[in-house]
Amino acid sequence: MRGHSFEARAKADGGTELVRLLHERLRDGTPAPGPGSVDVPDLTASGPEGRTARTALALREATAAGRWALLDHPLLALPVSGTPAFLEPDAVVVHPDGSWTVVEIKSFPVIDGAADPGKVGAAARQAAVYVLALEELAARTAGGDAGGGVGSGDDGDSGHGRDGGDSGGGARVRHEILLVCPKDFANVPVAELVDVRKPRATTRRQLARLARVEDIAAALPAGTTFDLRLADDGRTATRPAEELAAAVEAVDAAYAPECLAACELAFHCRARARAEGAVAALGRGLRGELGGLTTVESVLAAALDGTAGGAVGGGPASPGASADAAPDPTVVALRRAAALRSEALALAPFPAPAPAPALAGTEAACR
């Protein structure tokens, strides 16, 4: 559909248009790229390893060439939990000074100069991962055969430096990515530089914290596999669904509602989290609010037990009526919340739509 056609449109005329948009945004006083001044290296190769190697080579050559180059759908590898993950940005531009810019092309519109902040944030997070992968690559290929022009007149408003200190001695990855979107209601591309230092730092921290795949695998029952046992057509899974589900069950999951927008296993993990009564299934924030209470049942038990006890004691300050010796502050707050809630519901000018049997009793006890 037009999502693709917009990307094709933005990359039209051999990438000159895209590089022109980027140059225009940089406002660094360098001459604008003219026709024929943008190289578009061929990146085809077989297999992901072949394609990443081809991308790395093309990047190195383009950096050394001291010209503009557009890498269309390069393939990058980023180690995640000790295993390479392959990433495919929409494009990477190599500047004549040897620096690299990630280009992200999206189909959501920029209207009167403003776009949906949620979508821009998501694009920035996505591009930050590409920036990290490129930084890895730059550090690895740091052979000193490139980057002669680093720091020439282009540190105007993009204000980059060798941030992170890990870009090695060669190429430099800019921390501002180019976001390209349709302008207003037309299919005309408009571009904006987006600083991704924050999402980059977040992702870097998260990647560093991830457990290594080998360690996770070591904790699983021997022989656990997610193999679908594809038939010869390479598409039909022959493995029984229950068997596969059991294998998935064996791995711990930290489900939160955010998973729904991001992970294909979300409905599976949600069902499991709900079956366990996990409070995190109701929202990531709740975990912090509820301290050590991690299940719905334990929260309700703590809260409602207190309403009965608290009413006898006459106040929140005396939940000592229950068995607890030193009341946990979360539990005290929960009991107070439950008492206030049932008191207010009892005052309601109409019967609450769905009177809950368990609460009805405590309302009477409260006031």
Place this chain on the structure above:
Amino acid sequence: MSLIATLARMEAVRDGRARPLTTVRHRHLAERPLVFVPLTTAGEAGAPLGALVGTERERPRLLAVPQPRDRDLRSAFLAELAEEMLPYIEGFAEDVTAEERKETDPETGKKVTVEVELCAGAPQLLVPSAAGVAYVRLLGRSMRFRRTAEQDPETPHPAPPRVPLLGRWLTHFGERARVPGSSLLLPVTQLLARHWATGQSTLEDQHLGALLAWTDPPAGLTGAEAALRAELARDAAGQLLHPPAGPATDPAFDNKLLAPATARFDAGLPGAEQEIRELLESQLRPTWEAVWRGVDLLRALPEGERVGERWKRDRWSYTAHRDRVRAGEPPQPRRDDAVTAARKLAARETAQAQLDAQEALDDPLVMAGRRLAGEAFAGEVTDVVMEYTEAKVPRPRPLVTLRTDDSPFLADGVKVHRALPGGKSQSAEFAGHVPGDPGALTVRLTGGMGRGKVPEPGSVPEKGDRVCWTLFEHAPRGGPELPDPDRTPWTHGGPPGEPAAELPDPVTSEDLL
């Protein structure tokens, strides 16, 4: 989320259905709202595909764009939309009441009282979800700068006559929707989620079908079961039983049903347009019903006491825009100047503070949240001692002691407020805790007792009364006045100068809207 709302969600999980978050309805619901359920084209961010629109539940009007890439078909859609919406929107313009308002006389600079018109009612537009509100804004933005053939005979693709006017109104609705507590344009998901807590997360609550499933589960199913069905269940042909509330469509619908029908339409096959209309209706109708079902549920709640006061502000807002249109003012600019933007922000902040206060005063369950947060306290009066100021004409300053289970954040002299019957409020100052009696505290009344030496009857609480004091004001006002636009400081770009006439958007061969 307050701990009380969190508990409500847990109760919902336990009971298998939504639990109340409020005891009254906190938003105005019109007797005759205009419901608008739009659909857009996949991959064409914003291109309209179809809509159901109307004020009558049994007879929605179906609008369809059989080929969204065709500018003329999109234009026809917008023309029909204007035909359906404008008579409703304009239908409230004539019935007016007289109101007095203080204005600054431009010649003398003095405040004078003038009589102005206030529309007795106002239109209310309901859409399924927040994405629908965003789409109303987008439609407004896309339509308001268009030119009709009458305005500009040279314009390449003239807009149908009333389309730019609808654009201005939809822009107004979209702007108003950003004011907390306003009710001119409301998403039903937000309305339901304000009043009930489901046993799922706020993210999942954005799905109208799932939200309704929890709020009003069908017999024999729990909210969770019904919500799962609303999210995932498909028929034998792979189509969702509950199509998404839009404006985005389900990819399976786009690929399997719509795309072939569109291809038949493009090939000029007879009956293809009718087929597309039926397909769109099949996607729109369930959402249309869901919106009205939501309206039913909300109507069953009694309206909060101060809801009418906020609706009156919406009526002011409607009246003011009516006047701007009548005065021939140009459409709202693409970007606000610095002073207008600052003014809008300040107005929204004030509206938020007022909404927070009013919801708490109207609803013991909302007040419970403020009490839990230490921002209010309630209890029984245990003692009242009359005292007076030492001025020449002594004024009553009675000391009221009450016992409360709440733990308000009070320091000496902190102002507290209490609602009096008739909508007024009474102020007092915290005078101290009672030594040796935990939970007992004293406040000194400072107002709300009338002008005389003796407090008006009923204005001082008596022993045994239950009272509720808040640490927040009941009618918070906005911050300092902002300068006139022609005195905008240079830090904010300086005076905006004469507003340049906004040009229509350029026409390109691949426009979406």
